[in-house]
Amino acid sequence: xxxxxxxxxxxxxxxxxxxxxxxxxxxxxxxxxxxxxxxxxxxxxxxxxxxxxxxxxxxxxxxxxxxxxxxxxxxxxxxxxxxxxxxxxxxxxxxxxxxxxxxxxxxxxxxxxxxxxxxxxxxxxxxxxxxxxxxxxxxxxxxxxxxxxxxxxxxxxxxxxxxxxxxxxxxxxxxxxxxxxxxxxxxxxxxxxxxxxxxxxxxx
Amino acid sequence: xxxxxxxxxxxxxxxxxxxxxxxxxxxxxxxxxxxxxxxxxxxxxxxxxxxxxxxxxxxxxxxxxxxxxxxxxxxxxxxxxxxxxx
Ligand SMILES: [Zn+2]
Numbered sequence: 291x292x293x294x295x296x297x298x299x300x301x302x303x304x305x306x307x308x309x310x311x312x313x314x315x316x317x318x319x320x321x322x323x324x325x326x327x328x329x330x331x332x333x334x335x336x337x338x339x340x341x342x343x344x345x346x347x348x349x350x351x352x353x354x355x356x357x358x359x360x361x362x363x364x365x366x367x368x369x370x371x372x373x374x375x376x377x378x379x380x381x382x383x384x385x386x387x388x389x390x391x392x393x394x395x396x397x398x399x400x401x402x403x404x405x406x407x408x409x410x411x412x413x414x415x416x417x418x419x420x421x422x423x424x425x426x427x428x429x430x431x432x433x434x435x436x437x438x439x440x441x442x443x444x445x446x447x448x449x450x451x452x453x454x455x456x457x458x459x460x461x462x463x464x465x466x467x468x469x470x471x472x473x474x475x476x477x478x479x480x481x482x483x484x485x486x487x488x489x490x491x492x493x494x
Numbered sequence: 495x496x497x498x499x500x501x502x503x504x505x506x507x508x509x510x511x512x513x514x515x516x517x518x519x520x521x522x523x524x525x526x527x528x529x530x531x532x533x534x535x536x537x538x539x540x541x542x543x544x545x546x547x548x549x550x551x552x553x554x555x556x557x558x559x560x561x562x563x564x565x566x567x568x569x570x571x572x573x574x575x576x577x578x579x580x
Contacts, residue, residue, distance in 0.1 A: 315566070315574035322565060326557040340561050344568045351569065404505075408536045410543045417547050426547065445545055446552050451515075470509035477537070477544045 301363055306354050318347060321364060324447060325371045331442045332375035334431040342378050346371045361456060368447070368457040372439045379435060404474075409484035416487055429479040433472050440465055441472035500527060501534050512542050 301320070305313040322343065329342035349370050357366060416422060433441060443454045444465070451469075455462045504524055510516040511524055528535050557565075566575025 311571060311574075314569070315571045318566065318569065318571065319574070322562055323555075323557050326561065327552070327555045330555060336558075336561075340564070343557075343561070344565055347565060347569055404537060406533045406536045408539065410539050417550070423551060426551065430548075445548050448549075466509065470506065473509055473512075473541060473544065474505070476548075477541045480544050480547070481540055 303357065303359060303363070306363075307357070309351075314351060317350075317363065321367050322347070324364070325367055328368060328371045328442055328447065329375055331427070331430055331446060332372065332435070332438060333378065334427055338378060338382075342371065342374045345374045345378075349374065365449070365453055365457045368443060368449070369459070372443070372458060376435060376439070405478060405481045405485065407481050407485040407488070409481060409488055412484060412488060412491065416484070416491070422483075425483055426480070429476055429483075432479065433475055437468050437472035437475065440468040441476070444469055445473070501531060504534060505537075508538060508541055512538065512545065 301317055302310075302313055306317060325346050326339060326343050329339035329346070330336065333339050333342065346367065350367060353370075357363070361369075430438060430441070439458060440454060440460075443449045443457055444451065449457065451462050451465050454460075454469075455465045458465070460468075504527060507516055507520050507524060511521065516524065528538065563572075563575045566572050
């Protein structure tokens with residue numbers, strides 16, 4: 291994966307397990323970007339993300355002795371980062387997590403809510419503005435946590451369906467279902483947002 | 495409205511479709527439908543665009559260097575945290 295391109299050699303798992311400081315530092319160097327990104331997207335708050343980042347690596351360093359090599363270090367760290375983020379959310383807003391546990395199986399409702407506005411033709415700068423980026427982060431933040439984690443790993447971090455399933459301890463079918471929901475909800479949100487922008491751009 | 499009903503059924507395959515992982519059979523069926531369903535075409539295009547926008551932003555999210563230094567410090571690996579030159 292691309293994170294490894296600055297380093298000639300992959301991590302030495304045996305050295306990690308014996309607590310070799312150079313190797314641990316290398317693990318942090320290689321994977322702190324991805325862990326921070328996940329935490330930031332899960333929590334949408336830099337200071338909370340930093341807490342989760344630190345907790346993730348502290349847990350990882352404690353648990354590395356038990357690391358099973360059927361997974362990669364990368365996937366394993368993703369798993370810890372998502373779990374730490376969820377734990378953080380549970381502590382902060384227990385009521386929000388409870389609401390998300392409720393089943394949401396009404397597919398028909400999903401379709402009737404679909405808005406059809408073709409906003410793809412907006413000028414590219416519309417998608418790059420800082421306002422637009424802030425809105426996107428908020429929209430991701432508004433996804434229920436169980437959809438959000440799937441979306442972040444698959445569409446932001448670029449994991450395969452199988453890797454996402456492995457990291458989150460879900461079946462591949464489950465990942466696909468949640469991914470579809472997450473993407474459609476986000477599309478819905480952006481359609482609302484850019485639909486309004488289209489009307490404004492026309493009047494500018 | 496038979497057509498709307500068809501649209502509804504196809505929604506569940508859109509995610510696989512934009513990933514290019516839809517079975518050939520379903521893919522053909524969907525593409526045939528897209529030829530004369532403007533609404534679904536817009537949904538597919540905006541869905542693709544949504545994913546594109548998300549991926550374009552990704553590169554801008556790097557860990558700030560002060561956050562990284564504090565991380566090394568917190569992990570008792572402070573001596574490794576300072577090599578970076580911007
Ligand atoms: Zn249709």
